[in-house]
Amino acid sequence: MTLMHDAPAERPADAVPAPATLTMAQALNRALSDALATDPSVVVFGEDVGPLGGVFRITDGLTARFGEDRCFDTPLAEAGIVGTAVGMAMNGMRPVVEMQFDAFAYPAFEQIVDHVAKMGNRTKGRMRLPLVVRIPYAGGIGGVEHHSDSSEAYYVHTPGLTVVSPTTPQDAYGLLRAAIAHPDPVIFLEPKKLYWATGEVDVQAPLPEIGRARVAREGTDATLIAYGPSVPVALAAAEAAAEEGRSLGVIDLRSLVPFDDETVCTAVRATGRAVVIAEAPGFASMAAEIAARVSERCFHHLLAPVRRVTGFDTPFAPPKLEKFYLPDVDRVLDAVDALQWEDA
Amino acid sequence: MHADDLLPGDTPVGLIDQEGASHPDDRHRMPTADTLLDGYRQLVLARRINDQADALVRQGRLAVYPSSHGQEACEVAAAMVLGEQDWLFPTYRDTVAVIARGVDPFEAFVLLRGDWHSGYDPHEHYVAPQSTPLATQLLHAVGFAHAARMRGEDIVVLALCGDGATSEGDFHEALNFAAVFHLPVVFLVQNNGYAISVPLRRQTAAPSLAHKGIGYGMRGRLVDGNDLAALLAVLGEAVAEARDGGGPTLVEALTYRMKSHTNADDATRYRTDDEVEPWRARDPLLRLRTWLTAEGALTPGDDAEAHAHAERVAADLRSAIMTDAEPRPDDLFAHVYASPTPQLREQAAQLAAERAAAQEATR
Numbered sequence: 064m065t066l067m068h069d070a071p072a073e074r075p076a077d078a079v080p081a082p083a084t085l086t087m088a089q090a091l092n093r094a095l096s097d098a099l100a101t102d103p104s105v106v107v108f109g110e111d112v113g114p115l116g117g118v119f120r121i122t123d124g125l126t127a128r129f130g131e132d133r134c135f136d137t138p139l140a141e142a143g144i145v146g147t148a149v150g151m152a153m154n155g156m157r158p159v160v161e162m163q164f165d166a167f168a169y170p171a172f173e174q175i176v177d178h179v180a181k182m183g184n185r186t187k188g189r190m191r192l193p194l195v196v197r198i199p200y201a202g203g204i205g206g207v208e209h210h211s212d213s214s215e216a217y218y219v220h221t222p223g224l225t226v227v228s229p230t231t232p233q234d235a236y237g238l239l240r241a242a243i244a245h246p247d248p249v250i251f252l253e254p255k256k257l258y259w260a261t262g263e264v265d266v267q268a269p270l271p272e273i274g275r276a277r278v279a280r281e282g283t284d285a286t287l288i289a290y291g292p293s294v295p296v297a298l299a300a301a302e303a304a305a306e307e308g309r310s311l312g313v314i315d316l317r318s319l320v321p322f323d324d325e326t327v328c329t330a331v332r333a334t335g336r337a338v339v340i341a342e343a344p345g346f347a348s349m350a351a352e353i354a355a356r357v358s359e360r361c362f363h364h365l366l367a368p369v370r371r372v373t374g375f376d377t378p379f380a381p382p383k384l385e386k387f388y389l390p391d392v393d394r395v396l397d398a399v400d401a402l403q404w405e406d407a
Numbered sequence: 408m409h410a411d412d413l414l415p416g417d418t419p420v421g422l423i424d425q426e427g428a429s430h431p432d433d434r435h436r437m438p439t440a441d442t443l444l445d446g447y448r449q450l451v452l453a454r455r456i457n458d459q460a461d462a463l464v465r466q467g468r469l470a471v472y473p474s475s476h477g478q479e480a481c482e483v484a485a486a487m488v489l490g491e492q493d494w495l496f497p498t499y500r501d502t503v504a505v506i507a508r509g510v511d512p513f514e515a516f517v518l519l520r521g522d523w524h525s526g527y528d529p530h531e532h533y534v535a536p537q538s539t540p541l542a543t544q545l546l547h548a549v550g551f552a553h554a555a556r557m558r559g560e561d562i563v564v565l566a567l568c569g570d571g572a573t574s575e576g577d578f579h580e581a582l583n584f585a586a587v588f589h590l591p592v593v594f595l596v597q598n599n600g601y602a603i604s605v606p607l608r609r610q611t612a613a614p615s616l617a618h619k620g621i622g623y624g625m626r627g628r629l630v631d632g633n634d635l636a637a638l639l640a641v642l643g644e645a646v647a648e649a650r651d652g653g654g655p656t657l658v659e660a661l662t663y664r665m666k667s668h669t670n671a672d673d674a675t676r677y678r679t680d681d682e683v684e685p686w687r688a689r690d691p692l693l694r695l696r697t698w699l700t701a702e703g704a705l706t707p708g709d710d711a712e713a714h715a716h717a718e719r720v721a722a723d724l725r726s727a728i729m730t731d732a733e734p735r736p737d738d739l740f741a742h743v744y745a746s747p748t749p750q751l752r753e754q755a756a757q758l759a760a761e762r763a764a765a766q767e768a769t770r
Binding site for chain 2: 106132137138140142143146147148149150151152153154155156158170173174177178181182183184185186187188189190191222223225246247274320321322324325
């Protein structure tokens with residue numbers, strides 16, 4: 064399969080490290096390693112996460128360093144992985160499990176919706192489940208069918224789940240550490256096309272607060288709202304627009320649930336125009352929810368209807384048609400052009 | 408382990424037959440008369456609670472009740488074989504097992520009363536919340552046992568399910584994980600013949616459900632589910648094996664669901680009285696009373712006291728359930744997350760405002 068990547072994961076150093084340039088994959092590996100080293104209740108398991116280090120190498124070296132009690136392979140059964148993680152979390156552990164690909168997580172859906180999401184509520188907080196389900200998700204790597212789904216809507220629609228997605232290696236490290244320390248279950252969506260993107264990571268930096276968006280770029284004319292794999296597209300669109308004299312701000316949501324209405328609405332009220340960008344099909348989607356929330360809360364500040372740039376309402380495209388499916392810079396700029404500038 | 412050791416016997420293990428006569432079996436130790444007397448008292452209580460719950464449904468005091476009438480020996484045995492720190496993972500039909508484990512009867516009925524989705528603290532009596540989705544709790548039991556081993560806890564986990572649940576994927580995954588990781592879990596399948604209306608023959612073509620164990624490299628045991636003595640023996644052996652590092656066991660208990668699936672079901676649509684009738688004679692209480700009486704371990708006075716105690720518990724349950732303590736609407740929002748999201752705080756405020764306005768309007 065073309066999806067395998069042999070990027071060497073950095074073995075965590077024992078000394079206090081200086082900020083380093085890491086790929087997102089390395090940053091995630093570092094977060095898991097640091098969590099395993101500092102909290103004996105953390106345990107990592109899934110399919111191929113042991114000696115192989117995961118098909119994306121996110122768990123590279125963890126079994127060798129921490130032993131197979133702390134990072135191990137399971138039978139090939141996603142409901143089993145998530146269901147046993149529930150039981151472990153009921154008994155004081157903090158499991159971090161890997162679903163190998165977005166579409167391979169669906170056998171675990173019953174466990175996620177019926178138990179992961181509801182145990183804390185069912186027991187009135189007497190039995191919370193501090194577990195993390197890591198899911199490599201979305202497109203952009205030329206994956207064959209069932210390797211590129213944008214499955215976030217299923218999770219964000221389920222009360223009780225916290226859903227986050229990083230865009231930078233720094234946030235990948237910080238959000239994963241925050242997710243593992245979180246008292247509630249977290250669906251951790253990893254944009255797989257960004258696994259090999261690099262950035263500076265300071266493991267000493269304060270952990271991001273789950274539920275807070277990040278202003279990725281300031282702008283005064285319109286606000287692009289994106290998350291996960293769509294943030295680099297938004298930033299590239301903002302850069303291109305700047306060359307044409309238009310100032311676009313970019314919000315990186317980071318946390319889909321809880322949703323940061325405050326940061327989003329502050330930005331949109333200032334610019335009066337908004338475009339939401341997401342890879343998933345737009346119908347009944349996270350993008351639809353964002354557009355509705357912004358319209359309800361910022362109506363009197365809006366100079367144009369909120370627009371969405373999303374994937375088409377089709378199953379994810381085969382590799383050779385992917386470029387037609389995914390939101391790109393031109394499609395974002397077309398949407399920005401349609402924000403009724405002539406009325407201003 | 409030799410494959411033959413994993414297979415159940417051709418006939419279910421039985422130590423006391425339906426006439427109340429002993430059938431010594433040198434492979435399984437007969438529980439003491441004292442233990443069985445204690446068990447009998449618990450059977451009487453379990454039966455009384457089942458009947459009380461049916462009455463409360465008819466009176467509109469419970470939303471629904473999936474009765475374990477006829478299966479009380481399985482329910483009581485599951486609780487009796489566990490040590491204090493061992494854990495029980497029950498289903499929706501196991502309310503009396505939950506009570507036998509020590510949970511307050513009213514708290515055990517909060518789910519069925521419709522006040523909340525579970526009413527007891529799992530940590531107080533080492534009982535997981537009752538699971539409604541089938542077989543899902545088996546995986547929780549397995550994960551719980553896995554964590555216990557990592558934490559150095561010397562505990563056994565007993566997980567309950569019914570015959571229908573053995574067709575679910577999670578049943579397969581749970582048994583497989585438990586066997587692969589060699590975990591201290593006992594799976595007790597109460598084969599009561601029906602999944603709502605669907606009979607066992609539509610669930611499996613296996614010689615018995617206990618035969619499924621060998622497919623996982625796990626001991627499978629078949630036992631008369633209406634014989635408390637046999638259940639205590641077989642489950643006790645499985646618990647001891649698990650505690651001694653011998654790994655998991657699958658136990659199938661042959662029993663019968665004497666009532667409909669719930670009060671909302673009508674069993675006459677899919678089974679005949681001719682089928683039900685023989686099971687009345689196999690009742691778990693009758694045979695044990697006969698046996699204990701013949702052993703001289705149960706006097707008429709003991710029996711009367713067992714029933715009087717059950718009556719007192721039922722009366723307390725009745726009066727607790729009749730007391731209409733309204734559940735708090737705020738609870739809808741309070742426990743979804745450890746700390747409510749800003750959106751949930753807004754929605755809680757909205758509901759509070761609506762209720763305040765409604766109260767104002769009726770003043």
